[in-house]
Amino acid sequence: MVESLNLLPTVLWFVVVLLFVLGLAGLVLPALPGSGLLLAAVVLGAWIDGFERVGWLTVTACAVLAVLAVLADYVAGVLGAKRVNAHPYALVGAALGTLVGLFGGIVGLLFMPFVGAGLGEWIGRQDTRKDLGRITQVGLATWLGMLIGTVVKLALGFLMVGLFVLALVV
Template sequence: MDILLYALSALLVLAGLAGTVFPALPGLPLMLGGLLLAGWVGDFQQIGAVTLSLLALLTAIGLAVDFVAGLLGAKATGASRQALWGAVIGSVVGLFLGLAGVILGPLVGAAIGEFLARRDVYQAGKVGLGTFAGFIVGTVAKIGCAFAMLATFALALVF
């Protein structure tokens, strides 16, 4: 039974790694769940409270940076309130349109919101690209947190 649970744990971690790149999957929470499951299967002998706390902290940091990065990218280009709401709405709608929708939804939503607010195509495009840049920064931060989680887990197993 332990082997099956370790296999499930590994699958959750792999799905989580994929989710750091593909925004439709909750990558870091899946990884945390997989690592927590592996610790539980091992009766928390090597993976204790300190390690689990660090893993949870890295998950929270990665999620927060991912969320804030897109907004800051839009805000840095002078986005209006409507553009920020457009990015949020575009993110939600994009979830239903596959991978391209998830990636392009916030960009298009921010650009549409900015255009509706200011009727300036150049500014709308600039805000859309700023939102996309924020998305890229957020994705890189999530990937960094994912590898930091793996390193933390591996070090806890070794020491």
């Protein structure tokens, strides 16, 4: 019985590492809640350590970064679409295109949000259905907004991991 209790921290640290890996993947893959998984890893790691090395300040800073990551993702996509006065369906189409793109590997993840945004614009606006230039412009602007949001999410996510590791080591 005592041996199994000694194994528990090792198993929990394995879960922390797994949460970090899944969290970082989730910053790019829309099917996983990336920043939430990263925050869960930070909280679990701090708890395992009894909040001695990774204290509440680090946990709070990571929580703020997680919220900022979610907001950045949303705001960047909306701003990209609003910049070209896109129909709300363009954002929905970009999100659905991202989900469909999961099955197409990296090419699908990069290409399908653009296609989805263009289709969303085409469905949402009767007056632009024949204007391929307009549909392409909306698709590109929405896609760029989502791409910028993803880059910001990645930067904030790696900052969360860095803060955790720094607190653990120092």
